[in-house]
Amino acid sequence: MNETLYNILTRRSIRQYQQKQLKDEEVQSILEAGQFAPSAMNQQSWHITVVQSKEMLQKINGTCRAVFLKSGVKNMEERGKAENFSPFYHAPTFIIVCGEANAIAPQNDGSLALGNMLLAAHSLGIGSCWIHAMNYVFSTEEGKALKKELGIPEGYVSVGAAAFGYKAGESPAPAPRKEGTVHIIK
Numbered sequence: 001m002n003e004t005l006y007n008i009l010t011r012r013s014i015r016q017y018q019q020k021q022l023k024d025e026e027v028q029s030i031l032e033a034g035q036f037a038p039s040a041m042n043q044q045s046w047h048i049t050v051v052q053s054k055e056m057l058q059k060i061n062g063t064c065r066a067v068f069l070k071s072g073v074k075n076m077e078e079r080g081k082a083e084n085f086s087p088f089y090h091a092p093t094f095i096i097v098c099g100e101a102n103a104i105a106p107q108n109d110g111s112l113a114l115g116n117m118l119l120a121a122h123s124l125g126i127g128s129c130w131i132h133a134m135n136y137v138f139s140t141e142e143g144k145a146l147k148k149e150l151g152i153p154e155g156y157v158s159v160g161a162a163a164f165g166y167k168a169g170e171s172p173a174p175a176p177r178k179e180g181t182v183h184i185i186k
Contacts, residue, residue: 010171011128088131089129120166
């Protein structure tokens, strides 16, 4: 099988990580893959924030917990109460992707960049998991303060984030694919 197709078909969301930090050259390869994603009119409207500082990861975790606990959404509140709470599964590297709000397609551009990073990580033997929680967190007052502390420029909207790290266990089996999601017209 073609190596690219193999990586696409075998990548899985990983939710358990070793605490060993990724090598700088691995992170750079992942980031480069993200920056080479297609974007609307080649605007490259993304802003990518890499967090590896244990203190900042704890701050993000604490802010997320506080926001989840007062969300008014039952499953978020329950998740926030968990003793071992971490929206990014305690991964040693957390990457947040935002898009320039005034760009043609910031959500699409950032999603493609994040997707490239997830696939690049898998090709390097690194686990990853898309994390959508930051989109909600950044919409709150606490989240806006955190966004500023993270150095995300004004005028950028949250697209998504991802946890990255060396897997601490086996990859899960793939979920069955939904049927009826493809329509071919010849």
